Amino acid sequence: MSEKEICELIDKIPTFEGSKSIYNPMETFVEYVSQKEICHSSILADLLNPLGRHGLGRSFIDAFLEKIECGSFKDITIRTEMLVPRILTDGSGPRRIDICIINNHNKDVVIIENKLNNAQEQQCQIEDYKAGLKHKGFNVVKTVCLQGSNPNDIGADIDLSIMDLAELLESACGNCIELKSYITLLKNMGHGEKMKEDVEKLFSLGNETLSKVRELSRPFYENxxxxxxxxxxxxxxxxxxxxxxxxxxxxxxxxxxxxxxxxxxxxxxxxxxxxxxxxxxxxxxxxxxxxxxxxxxxxxxxxxxxxxxxxxxxxxxxxxxxxxxxxxxxxxxxxxxxxxxxxxxxxxxxxxx
Structure with a gap:
């Protein structure tokens, strides 16, 4: 392939954002965090809590509620692993909701189901949560699913991807130095999500251009x-x-x-x-x-x-x-x-x- 042909090919190829992850030295010893959804739930629950250890007040909770188009909760309680009875499904023991944002004024609730690590949907999961909370006197106003790199529609009102969550944290709390490594961790977890988008862009170029890209990249993947x-x-x-x-x-x-x-x-x-x-x-x-x-x-x-x-x-x-x-x-x-x-x-x- 001539230099002219290579330049013409490069002009056709769109910019790919998911080609590589971001260097984050903290990830060398926090693999447990990225693999365990309960760790993410604990971190996010603290960030959503205006009285959390982060010292950022309502920065994240207000940005989050605005993102999901939910009215402001002035007086709130954040609960993790909240137990609710099974109403629509059989099984022993109660259900556990990953995160609940509770409006103390009127018992309105936002449910957050954490699937950042691509966990599979449980039977009637969201509907059973809503029924269990209603049984306890709460009113569910919004259900949110935090999706991993392999999205799974579980019937939530709103799906937020890993990159959505990272961008929301960055815009609301990006000036907090202590959070930068966690935001980078989320972006790297969303690497697969971006890569899928890039592959879709690549395939949209057509067979002839795709064949030339493959030919050009052959020296790389063949070492x-x-x-x-x-x-x-x-x-x-x-x-x-x-x-x-x-x-x-x-x-x-x-x-x-x-x-x-x-x-x-x-x-x-x-x-x-x-x-x-x-x-x-x-x-x-x-x-x-x-x-x-x-x-x-x-x-x-x-x-x-x-x-x-x-x-x-x-x-x-x-x-x-x-x-x-x-x-x-x-x-x-x-x-x-x-x-x-x-x-x-x-x-x-x-x-x-």
């Missing part, structure tokens, strides 16, 4: 791009350490910490590798990351690299993972210098002068 880059890096390192140190290289393609993940192992070939080596990760065609792998029997003592908290056999730069954007020029220059420096530190006594 041609990563192999080309790794071979360039290997060639540069061989020139730098020519007649000084013989290095071994191993290109590996498989999943580890990232879905789209390839890495290059670099170690000293002359004798044992001493139980440690450099791993250069090529992450999602977005960046290179430098890590040092160390066997559990060994321990590294480098000025700039420290043991990773999550992966004990890996060492990362003390100021955060050393990364280099791709595409760009840094992976050909600055990154090569960083790797060379590390090689000299790891195998300093074996380098021939």
């Amino acid at each position: 041609g791009v990563s192999e080309f880059c790794f071979n360039n890096i290997i060639s540069s390192l061989k020139d730098i350490f020519k007649n000084k140190l013989e290095l071994s290289y191993n290109i590996i393609y498989k999943n580890r910490f990232y879905e789209n993940y390839r890495f290059l192992q670099i170690w000293n070939k002359d004798g044992e590798n001493r139980g440690y080596w450099i791993e250069l990760w090529f992450c999602d065609y977005d960046r290179f990351e430098i890590w040092i792998r160390c066997d559990s029997k060994n321990e590294l003592n480098l000025d700039d690299y420290v043991q990773d908290d999550k992966e004990q056999n890996y060492y990362r730069h003390r100021d955060g993972v050393k990364s280099f954007p791709f595409p760009g020029e840094e992976w050909k220059t600055t990154m090569i210098n960083e790797i060379s420096k590390l090689i000299k530190e790891l195998y300093f006594d074996m380098i021939k002068q």
